[in-house]
Amino acid sequence: MKLRITGRHLEITPALREYVEMRFRRLDRYDLKMESLQVVLGIEKLRHTAEVVGTVHGRPLQAKTSTKEMYASIDALVDRVDAQLRKWKGRLVDHKAERKGNLQRRGKIR
Secondary structure, eight states, X not given: OEEEEEEESSOOOHHHHHHHHHHHGGGGGGOOOEEEEEEEEEEETTEEEEEXXXXXXXXXXXXXXXXXXXXXXXXXXXXXXXXXXXXXXXXXXXOHHHHHHHHHHTTSOO
């Protein structure tokens, strides 16, 4: 997975970059083809925002969160992306074999 981390009204420190990369490594467990993800961190008045835009298996991925602390925003962002990937991974599981077995038991397919 290729991450591009940018800051809006914020300088990305090495510690912040390392934290984002560490938290996004958790998403590798889904084994989905993530071409590239762009993470945009920003500060607007007292709100710290974190946003991710990218593609996974050719489908667009987008999530945005905003809290009073940057690290909390990053954690919430990763949780939202995790939920989306879990949902997509569930759709990729083949349920057709199970359905065919149910129809055979009912006598509709031989």
